[in-house]
Amino acid sequence: EETFRPLHRSSIESANLLAEQPTPSPLVSSAIKSKEQVNKRLKHNAKMGNAEDSPDKSMSADAVMNEKWVLSKRPNGLFQADTDVELVQESIPFSTVEKDEIIVETSMLSVDAFIRTMLDENAYHGSIPLGGTLGAIGYGRVVHAGPGSGVKPGRWVTGFMGAQTFAKVKAAQTTGVIRFPFMSQSASLGLMGLTTGLTAYTGVFHVCQKPKRGETVVVTAAAGAVGSVAAQLAKSTGARVVGIAGGQQKQAFLLNDLGLDGAVDYKSNDSTLEQQLEQTCPDGIDFIYDNVGGETLDSLLYRINPKARVVICGAVSQYSGNLNHGKVHGPSNYLKLAERGAEMKGFNVMQYMHMLPFTLFGMFWLYMRGKVAMKEQIENGIQSFPIAMQKMFGGGHIGKLLVNVQHKKE
Numbered sequence: 191e192e193t194f195r196p197l198h199r200s201s202i203e204s205a206n207l208l209a210e211q212p213t214p215s216p217l218v219s220s221a222i223k224s225k226e227q228v229n230k231r232l233k234h235n236a237k238m239g240n241a242e243d244s245p246d247k248s249m250s251a252d253a254v255m256n257e258k259w260v261l262s263k264r265p266n267g268l269f270q271a272d273t274d275v276e277l278v279q280e281s282i283p284f285s286t287v288e289k290d291e292i293i294v295e296t297s298m299l300s301v302d303a304f305i306r307t308m309l310d311e312n313a314y315h316g317s318i319p320l321g322g323t324l325g326a327i328g329y330g331r332v333v334h335a336g337p338g339s340g341v342k343p344g345r346w347v348t349g350f351m352g353a354q355t356f357a358k359v360k361a362a363q364t365t366g367v368i369r370f371p372f373m374s375q376s377a378s379l380g381l382m383g384l385t386t387g388l389t390a391y392t393g394v395f396h397v398c399q400k401p402k403r404g405e406t407v408v409v410t411a412a413a414g415a416v417g418s419v420a421a422q423l424a425k426s427t428g429a430r431v432v433g434i435a436g437g438q439q440k441q442a443f444l445l446n447d448l449g450l451d452g453a454v455d456y457k458s459n460d461s462t463l464e465q466q467l468e469q470t471c472p473d474g475i476d477f478i479y480d481n482v483g484g485e486t487l488d489s490l491l492y493r494i495n496p497k498a499r500v501v502i503c504g505a506v507s508q509y510s511g512n513l514n515h516g517k518v519h520g521p522s523n524y525l526k527l528a529e530r531g532a533e534m535k536g537f538n539v540m541q542y543m544h545m546l547p548f549t550l551f552g553m554f555w556l557y558m559r560g561k562v563a564m565k566e567q568i569e570n571g572i573q574s575f576p577i578a579m580q581k582m583f584g585g586g587h588i589g590k591l592l593v594n595v596q597h598k599k600e
């Protein structure tokens with residue numbers, strides 16, 4: 191499903207980017223008390239054209255039937271969908287819901303690179319135990335609420351739902367879904383999502399001195415979710431922007447859709463990364479937005495200019511086995527920082543929550559001016575979640591990778 195539009199469209203055009211998904215429905219307003227009531231509600235919602243609400247067997251008067259992906263084996267290197275996880279079913283009786291808990295019927299899940307890091311032991315974001323549910327941020331609708339939760343069934347909430355069709359979570363760990371004007375609902379996970387668009391905005395504008403007109407910026411994993419937004423934001427400053435991504439399709443995306451000044455294919459068989467950087471960055475590099483780390487970061491550090499800024503957002507090349515095992519490929523060219531009086535600074539978006547109002551406003555402003563947009567790649571059904579994870583590390587997606595959990599019901 192395509193929601194991406196080429197840049198520099200007018201704000202009127204951008205208004206046409208309205209939701210492809212159903213608007214969060216305020217239809218369910220009272221607690222579900224009987225099977226008749228459930229079916230009545232579902233039929234009513236289906237009549238209102240809300241396809242995801244078609245009557246199904248996943249919900250009864252006193253329980254929901256959850257389908258969840260659990261970790262069956264810690265990945266050895268790259269995540270393998272067919273061996274590392276399994277899909278299990280469980281009934282969640284409403285009687286097990288604590289006072290402060292809610293049950294959310296998940297609608298859309300975000301597939302993020304950091305999920306891979308949680309599959310190892312001693313992970314920074316928290317380790318998923320064997321048999322535990324795969325992590326995922328997402329949003330959905332509350333179908334049952336504990337009496338002390340302060341939430342009514344029918345409310346749309348977002349939070350760490352996990353890769354499952356129904357999430358039993360603490361109400362306090364969720365927030366209401368924000369519906370941004372002129373954007374699809376999924377933008378709350380993509381362009382306006384904390385771990386995606388807002389991370390990109392933070393890294394470009396808040397961590398070091400932002401790029402300037404005439405400077406050369408290089409963004410790694412530039413065809414991915416964070417990278418594609420970071421590249422567009424850097425371009426909005428007037429800088430020359432070069433993106434690095436794997437494969438020809440992504441090169442075309444960087445040059446034609448994002449309008450970047452140069453594209454580097456780190457997987458190319460025809461020329462090396464060094465040769466391509468020599469060609470695309472003849473005057474050196476002033477600003478690096480790095481999502482990849484490893485050898486790529488080394489090649490970039492070698493070319494930094496005096497007073498360059500190197501922003502470390504992530505290191506996806508190191509997530510599949512090196513992290514937490516003491517095997518991270520460190521930047522061997524770090525002395526270039528000293529030689530050039532340059533700085534390298536890492537960040538976690540959570541450290542910039544005080545900037546959130548500025549970040550949200552800034553992103554929305556650039557969106558309305560046609561300077562930034564998000565291409566979304568939406569996979570269908572909870573079944574597709576592990577394959578989507580595999581795509582993330584195998585070059586199988588462009589832009590924001592999402593899973594539309596409710597698709598199977600259509």
Ligand SMILES: NC(=O)c1ccc[n+]([C@@H]2O[C@H](COP(=O)([O-])OP(=O)(O)OC[C@H]3O[C@@H](n4cnc5c(N)ncnc54)[C@H](OP(=O)(O)O)[C@@H]3O)[C@@H](O)[C@H]2O)c1
Nearest residue numbers: 302303411414415416435436481504505507537538539585
């Ligand atoms: N600092 C923060 O607060 C924060 C918050 C959120 C995300 N992040 C970071 O942002 C980065 C992007 O995350 P995302 O969720 O938006 O994922 P993404 O960029 O949509 O997907 C990951 C991308 O990484 C590339 N990749 C995978 N394996 C690679 C390898 N071995 N070498 C080079 N490139 C590789 C793939 O593109 P190719 O096809 O081009 O290989 C893929 O598109 C990650 O490093 C993540 O940890 C940081």
